[in-house]
Amino acid sequence: MKTGLIGAMREEIQLLEHDIENLKVHEYGVRKFYEGTIGGKEVVMVLSGWGKVAAASTATTLINLFQVDQLVFIGLAGSLMENLRIGDIVVADKLIQHDVDLTRLDGLGTINPPFYKKFKFPVRKGAQKRALEAVKQFTYNLHGGQYPEINAKYQPTIHIGAIGTGDQFVASRKGKDKIVDKHPELFCTEMEGAAIAQVAADYRVPCTVIRIISDNADDDAHASFERFLFEDISKISVEIARLMFV
C-alpha cells in the first residue's frame, strides 16, 4: 500500500524526511514530493500549505501522478469542545466543510449529479483503524517514558470524532460559537482535512486525518498555536506519522 502523507506546514512532518529510504524528490508546481519507503512501506510525503484549495491540489497530484492507495493528513487543530485539551489527539471519523453555506439554495429542487452538494465525508473504518493504532502506540510509548520532554507537558487523551474544515484560522469566541452553533458535533477545527476527504471520495481512495490540539480557537488561539507549533508539534506529529509505517 502506497501512502500519500500530507502536512500543512514544515514543522508538522518534514523531520520524517530523514526516515525515508530510497528517497527521490520530485517537483510539481510549487511543491516537492518526497517519495521512498519507511520500514519497507511506500510513501510520498508532501507539504500542502494552508487551506482547502492547497490541500485539494496536493491530494489530486498524489492520487493522479503518484497513484497512492491512501491519503493521511497529520497536523494541528483548534478545539471546539470543552473536554478537548491542548495536546489531545483527534482521529477523524467524519470530515465536514463547516464554511460551506447553501441554505439559500434550499427548495431549488434536485441538483444533479448529487456529489455537487456533498460536503460531509465519513472516514472508512479500515483507514480510521490504522490511524488509531498509530496514535495509541504513540500514547503507549509516551507513558512508557520514550518522549520525556512531551510527557512532562501533556497527557494526551485520544478522541474519535468529527473534524471541521474551513478557510479561516478561528481565533475568537464569536467565530468559534458560530461554527459550534451550526455544527455542534465537531470536535475541532482546521483548514485542510475535509478538502482532502472530498478529493479522496472523488477518486474512491481512503483518507484519514489526525489532528493534535494546539489551541482553543478563542482569543488566545494565535499565541497558543505559535507556542505549540515551535515547541512541541514536530515531536508529536512526526512520531505519530512514523508509527503509521511500523
Ligand code: ADE
Ligand atoms: N489549526 C490549528 N488551530 C486552528 C484554528 N484555531 N483554526 C483553524 N485552524 C487551526
